Amino acid sequence: VAAQAVGEALAGPVGEALARGAAEVRLGGEPAEAWRRLASIPGAGALARLLERADESGVPAAGPVARLAADTRADWGRKATERARRAAVMVTAPVGLCFLPAFIAVGVLPVVIGLADGLLGGGGG
Template sequence: MFCAAVGLTVFLVVGAVPGAVAGMVGFVGALGVVRKREPPRLRRERDRVAADLPLAVDLMVACLRAGRPVAGAVEATVEAVGGPLGDRLAWVSGQLRLGAPPEDAWRALAAERPLAPLARTMSRAALSGAPVADVLTRLSDDSRQAARAASSAAARRVGVQAVAPLGLCFLPAFVCLGIVPVVVSLAGDVLLP
C-alpha cells in the first residue's frame, strides 16, 4: 500500500510518460526500503541478546574457573539466562552433547551480529585448545563497553529528537511575533511616504 502510494504520488507530481517511469522507480525503491526494514520483534530480540550477553559470558567464565567443562558451563548458563540468548546457547549445548565438533557448533552463532564475537572466540578456542576463561572475560568487558556506548548514543539521539518538535513549535511563533512585525514596520516606512 505504502509503495503504491509513493509510486502514484511521483507519477502525479511528474506527470505523463516521465511520470510513469519515475513512478515505477519510486515504487520499486519504496518496495526495496520496506523489504530491508527489520521487524520490531527481531530488533527487540537482538537487543535482548546483546543485553544478556555480558551476564551469560560472566556465568560461563565462573563455571569454567570452577572446573566445569565448556559443555557444562554452557548448560548452566542456559538455565540461568533463558530468553532468546538461552535458546541459542541451548542449541549449541545440544550440539555439543550430540558430539558435533565444537568449532562448528559455535560457528553457527556467527550469523547473528551480537553473538559473532562469542562464536569466533569459542571456535578459535576449540580449534587451538587455548584456555577460554580469560578470553571470555575480555569479551564480557568489550560487550559491556559496547552496551554503554549504544545506550549513550541512544540518549544523545533522544536529546536531538526532543529538540525537533520544540523547534517546529517555536520557529513559527518567533517568525510571527519577531520577524513579521519588523518587516511590516519597515515596509510601511518604505512604501508609505
C-alpha cells in the same frame, strides 16, 4: 560444561544455541559445526568464534568471554550515549515551536501594544 550451564540458565535463542552447542562439543562434535548455530544469531557471532577457538585450542574461554562481555557493555553504553545526544538535538525544534507562541504572547505582544498605544495617541500623557 560451563557454557552449557549458562545456556540452560539463559532464555531465548542465544541460551538454546549455547546449551546445544556445548552439549554437541561435549559429546565429541566438531567445534566449528557445534557453534555455527550460535553464530547465526545476530550479535552472537563473536561469542561463537571465541568458543570455537577455545574448544579447538583447549584454552579456557572464561577470560576472553569476560573481555568480550566488557567490550560489548562498553559498546552498548557508547551507542546509548549517541542515541541520547541525537534525541536531545531532535527535541530542540519541537520544544522551540512550543515556547515560541508563549514568548510572543508574553514578551513581544505587550511591547507592540504599548508602542502602538503611544504612537496612536492613546497614551494620554
